[in-house]
Amino acid sequence: MGNCCSDDYGGRSVVGGATVNTHKNSSAPNNKNDFHLFPKSRAIFTQIELSLSASILEEGDALCKSNPVAVLYAKGRDGALEELGRTEVVLDQSNPIWIAKHTVTYRFEAVQTLVFYVYNVDPEFRDAPDKMLKLDEQKFVGEATCALSEIITKPTRSLTLTLIRRDDSNSPQHLGNITVSAEECVGSKCMMEMILRCSDLEYKDPFSRSDPFLLISKTTETGSSIPVCKTDVKKNDLNPTWKPIFLNIQQVGSKETPLIIECFNFNSNGRHDMIGKVQKSLADLEMLWQNGQGESLILPTLIRYNNQKKDLQSQLFVEKFFECEQHTFLDYITGGCELNFMVAVDFTASNGNPRLPDSLHYIDSSGRQNPYQRVISEIGEVLQFYDIEKRFPAWGFGARAIDGPVSHCFNLNGSSSQCEVDGIQGIMRAYASAVPHLSLAGPTLFGPVINNASLIASQSLASCKQKYFVLLIITDGVITDLQETKEALVKAADLPISILVVGVGGADYKEMEVLDADKEERLENSYGQVASRHIVQFVPFRDVQSGDVSILQSLLVELQVQFLQYMRTKDTYPQN
Amino acid sequence: MKRPSCFLEITVLSAEDLRLSKRSIKKNSFVTIRTTPQTFKSTCMDAVNGSYPIWDEKFELSLPDSVTYITVEVQCRSGAGVMTLIGAAKVPVSDFMNALMPVGYLHFLSYRLRDRDEERNGIINLSIKAKVPEGYVRPVLPILGGRFQAGNKSYGGVAIGIPVSCGSGNKF
Numbered sequence: 001m002g003n004c005c006s007d008d009y010g011g012r013s014v015v016g017g018a019t020v021n022t023h024k025n026s027s028a029p030n031n032k033n034d035f036h037l038f039p040k041s042r043a044i045f046t047q048i049e050l051s052l053s054a055s056i057l058e059e060g061d062a063l064c065k066s067n068p069v070a071v072l073y074a075k076g077r078d079g080a081l082e083e084l085g086r087t088e089v090v091l092d093q094s095n096p097i098w099i100a101k102h103t104v105t106y107r108f109e110a111v112q113t114l115v116f117y118v119y120n121v122d123p124e125f126r127d128a129p130d131k132m133l134k135l136d137e138q139k140f141v142g143e144a145t146c147a148l149s150e151i152i153t154k155p156t157r158s159l160t161l162t163l164i165r166r167d168d169s170n171s172p173q174h175l176g177n178i179t180v181s182a183e184e185c186v187g188s189k190c191m192m193e194m195i196l197r198c199s200d201l202e203y204k205d206p207f208s209r210s211d212p213f214l215l216i217s218k219t220t221e222t223g224s225s226i227p228v229c230k231t232d233v234k235k236n237d238l239n240p241t242w243k244p245i246f247l248n249i250q251q252v253g254s255k256e257t258p259l260i261i262e263c264f265n266f267n268s269n270g271r272h273d274m275i276g277k278v279q280k281s282l283a284d285l286e287m288l289w290q291n292g293q294g295e296s297l298i299l300p301t302l303i304r305y306n307n308q309k310k311d312l313q314s315q316l317f318v319e320k321f322f323e324c325e326q327h328t329f330l331d332y333i334t335g336g337c338e339l340n341f342m343v344a345v346d347f348t349a350s351n352g353n354p355r356l357p358d359s360l361h362y363i364d365s366s367g368r369q370n371p372y373q374r375v376i377s378e379i380g381e382v383l384q385f386y387d388i389e390k391r392f393p394a395w396g397f398g399a400r401a402i403d404g405p406v407s408h409c410f411n412l413n414g415s416s417s418q419c420e421v422d423g424i425q426g427i428m429r430a431y432a433s434a435v436p437h438l439s440l441a442g443p444t445l446f447g448p449v450i451n452n453a454s455l456i457a458s459q460s461l462a463s464c465k466q467k468y469f470v471l472l473i474i475t476d477g478v479i480t481d482l483q484e485t486k487e488a489l490v491k492a493a494d495l496p497i498s499i500l501v502v503g504v505g506g507a508d509y510k511e512m513e514v515l516d517a518d519k520e521e522r523l524e525n526s527y528g529q530v531a532s533r534h535i536v537q538f539v540p541f542r543d544v545q546s547g548d549v550s551i552l553q554s555l556l557v558e559l560q561v562q563f564l565q566y567m568r569t570k571d572t573y574p575q576n
Numbered sequence: 577m578k579r580p581s582c583f584l585e586i587t588v589l590s591a592e593d594l595r596l597s598k599r600s601i602k603k604n605s606f607v608t609i610r611t612t613p614q615t616f617k618s619t620c621m622d623a624v625n626g627s628y629p630i631w632d633e634k635f636e637l638s639l640p641d642s643v644t645y646i647t648v649e650v651q652c653r654s655g656a657g658v659m660t661l662i663g664a665a666k667v668p669v670s671d672f673m674n675a676l677m678p679v680g681y682l683h684f685l686s687y688r689l690r691d692r693d694e695e696r697n698g699i700i701n702l703s704i705k706a707k708v709p710e711g712y713v714r715p716v717l718p719i720l721g722g723r724f725q726a727g728n729k730s731y732g733g734v735a736i737g738i739p740v741s742c743g744s745g746n747k748f
Contacts, residue, residue: 458676494671494683522686522699528665530686530699569684569703 046106046330047185047250048152052087053097054118054163056141056176065092067121070178071135072102075113075145084114089121089133094176103185104148108329109556111381112148116178118163140165142175149385151182157334158182184330187249192282195320196231196261197241199294200313204265204273209236211266212275216245216259218252225260228252233266241319247282255282261316263297274299276312289318327574329560332567335574337466339386339563341379342456343427344449345372345412346475347399347434348442351505354435360476360505361435371504373428375474375541378552379500380424383470391420393456394427397449399438406441409448419452444477447484450492450499457497466575468563469497476505478512485515486523493523493531498562500555503540512538533565579673581641582708584611588619589701590630591650591689594662600627604653605662607700611637611646621653627698639706644669648700650689663689663697672704679708 052070069089073081087098104112119138142163151159158181165173196214204210213233217225228251234240252259260279264272276297280288288295294315333339352359360371369377384390394412401410411419412430414437421430453471460467479485492499501516503509515523516538523531537555566572588607595601603623610616617637622629639646649664665687672683683704689697 455676461681462678494685495677524688527668528688528690529671530688532684532686532701570682 046188046328047103048106048148048330049183049185050102050104050114050151051098051181051183052102052116052178053095053181054176054178055095056118056120056163057094057174066094066096066141067091067123068093068096068141069119069121069133069138070096070098071117071119073115073117074104075115081115086133106148106152106184106330108149108560109382109553111385113145114148114180115143115145116161116163116180117143118176118178142173144178146180147385148182149382151180152330153333153385155334155336156181184328185250187254189325189328189331190249191324191326192247192249193244193320193322193324194247194285194289194318195241195244197239197317197319198263198297199239199315199317201238201240201263201275202312202314203238204275209238210275211235212237212240212263213266213272214242214245215262215264216247217262219258219260228259244320249282252282255286257281259285263314263316276314278316280316285318286321288316289321293317327567329564331574332466332563333386335466337468337567337575338388339383340392340456340460340467340469341383341387342393342395342453342469342471343376343380343412344395344397344409344453344471344473345376345431346444346473346477347396347438347440348444348475348477349398349440350442350444350477350507351440354440361440363432363435371541372431372474375502375504375552376427376431376472377424379472379502379556380427382553382556384424390423392423392427393419393453394421394430395419395449395452396434396438397446398442398444399440401437402439408445409452443480444475445481445484446473446475446479446501447481447488449473450485450488453497453499454488454492454495457492457495460496466572467496468566469495470559471497471499473499473501475501475503477507478509482511482514483526487525489515489523489536490525490529490531493533493535496566497535498559499536500559501536501538502552502555503538504542506542509538509540533562533569535562579641579669580709582639582673582706584637584639584646584672585634585705585707586617586637587634587703588631588648589703590625590628590632591701592628592699594627594629594650594652594689594698596652596660596662601652601662602626605629605650606653607631608649608651609635609637609646610649611639611643639669648687648689648702650698650700661692663691663700665689665700667702667704673706679706681705 050072052072054068054070056066056068067089069087071086072084074084075081084104085100085102087100090096090098104114106112117135118141119135120141121133121138125133125137142165144161144163146159146161151157158179160177160179163175163178165175198212198214201210201212211233214231215227216229217227219225229245229247231242231245234242249255258279258281260277262277263275265275266272276299278295278297280295294317297312297314297316299312347361351361354361354363356362357364362370364370380392395409396412397408397410398406399410400406412427412434413419413421414430414434421427450471453469457467457469460469489499501512503512515536516534537558539551539555541551586609588609591605591607593600594605603626604621606619606621608616608618615637617635619631619633622631645666645668647664647666650662651659652662653659667685667687671685673679677683684701685704686699686701689700691697
């Protein structure tokens with residue numbers, strides 16, 4: 001795939017006049033490009049500005065003050081450090097407040113580990129430019145590390161870490177503190193809503209009128225273009241007015257960044273024909289709106305005509321241009337809203353006998369994770385930061401305890417009353433100790449687990465604390481209670497919950513796509529209630545050992561969108 | 577214990593994919609909400625959004641204690657002024673008043689519309705918030721265990737809650 005324009009008619013799933021249009025490409029959820037295309041992508045480009053200060057304990061000679069400099073690194077999954085930037089050198093100061101700010105892109109879907117090194121610059125280098133400093137010639141004071149999400153989940157958005165020096169043979173010394181403060185860049189809150197219209201588009205389909213849509217891309221410094229947003233497809237319409245589109249300033253750069261607006265005729269084979277294009281910045285578009293004027297589309301013709309441009313009759317109009325500030329995901333998180341993680345594990349017989357190495361539940365004594373463990377730790381390690389107490393409900397389904405009946409929702413920790421365990425490690429322990437005590441059975445039912453999770457979510461509504469729940473269901477087979485699951489999901493759509501379903505093993509998951517309303521029609525229960533928003537995402541995760549976790553991360557990207565959609569449709573504002 | 581009479585704050589948001597004789601409607605659709613045959617409110621006609629109309633109109637309607645569902649009808653006025661029913665939906669009161677969720681919670685609900693022949697026709701999107709008289713005490717809920725205790729907390733001094741017996745039973 002990879003053709004970023006090949007989805008179905010977008011915008012059909014706009015819910016309830018709400019301003020969130022969620023739609024994604026019908027296949028390849030791991031295609032990163034897809035996330036740039038739809039208005040929902042506004043939720044993901046959040047720039048954060050970090051500022052640093054420290055208090056360094058003086059060592060030895062009290063007469064000689066420190067000249068500290070801090071260097072900020074991002075730590076990769078492989079442990080490698082990449083320098084993100086360094087501060088200026090503050091002279092003769094053991095409590096430096098550095099002025100230099102560092103901008104990092106916040107990615108909800110990943111654990112972004114930051115490492116800070118503090119050095120004391122030798123007086124002989126004190127006049128050297130910061131960038132030229134050779135760090136290995138300076139005196140290393142200490143280091144500190146944290147995850148970016150640890151900083152932004154603090155109500156103050158600042159975190160104080162202890163500086164340690166690890167190369168000492170004795171236990172790490174306390175060498176002072178470093179405080180990291182995070183500020184969300186203003187651009188991510190500033191939102192543009194636009195309604196675009198075209199007139200007199202040309203025929204592209206031989207037998208009918210065109211099915212036009214607009215693709216908006218920004219041009220980068222290198223001249224390449226990156227798609228940022230796309231409208232819905234208007235069927236059979238030569239004078240289309242598209243549904244509102246949303247862009248945030250962060251996505252496009254600035255109001256002056258040139259944007260390429262291309263109009264295509266939709267083709268179900270993915271090869272859309274260009275109808276015309278125009279280059280305008282947001283500021284230009286605002287002007288068009290103010291003056292009520294149209295802008296003629298041009299069509300770059302073939303090369304043999306000397307790259308001429310053909311001016312068209314067709315014009316682009318801006319029907320609405322509205323600039324507003326919106327609460328961002330981080331506003332809610334810093335305001336004290338928690339994401340509560342819940343997990344449910346499939347113990348049906350199709351997983352295979354857990355004592356045998358080919359079973360999906362085989363627990364390898366060498367520590368190599370089985371697919372279930374892998375998925376829990378990948379998703380859990382990201383979400384755990386957003387829950388203060390880190391008490392996670394953990395269930396299993398589709399198995400019986402030694403001589404009990406088959407249960408479709410039992411507590412993984414073996415307790416009869418308490419479903420919660422402590423932290424991700426607690427889930428792992430509960431899972432590992434449950435496996436040998438269960439006899440795997442069937443069928444595969446999701447209904448009971450979803451209903452239990454919904455009950456927890458609905459009970460949280462009575463509390464004054466904002467909470468949003470994330471239920472991770474890991475399964476190896478297709479569900480047999482499709483109708484009951486639909487009933488449960490339609491009800492859950494009204495609650496603060498999202499459900500991630502990850503399929504492991506080799507089953508054919510075609511039927512499961514029904515649940516992921518992004519790909520199919522909206523879910524409907526037996527008496528005609530329809531899910532008021534998307535809450536389920538499904539991905540197969542077959543290739544567990546390859547190390548490619550982008551599929552799981554893509555689930556989390558959309559989770560942020562579902563969260564905001566819930567908060568906005570419920571008129572819920574960040575606390576504090 | 578009976579559910580007391582109360583007021584509903586209903587916002588008629590939008591509808592999707594409305595059709596008449598299989599063809600997308602062009603304009604002039606409107607919605608009537610009834611809590612009883614005599615108690616109803618209607619929206620204005622949507623003239624611009626075709627088969628995906630947007631009304632975004634808020635009403636307050638009384639809900640007598642005996643009512644178990646409210647009806648939503650979407651109609652369309654033709655050029656000659658004739659009103660035609662596009663579709664209707666029955667909304668069980670238990671969907672927005674049940675023992676699991678606090679009263680005053682803003683429910684965001686969608687329903688499949690069905691025409692006179694019970695054929696599927698489009699979707700209606702609503703938000704509904706119930707307002708129960710002051711001094712009404714929420715019944716005790718079943719407790720799942722753990723930290724998730726049933727909430728007997730009050731919002732701004734007003735006790736919240738509705739009896740378990742209301743409506744046709746919840747679906748959880």
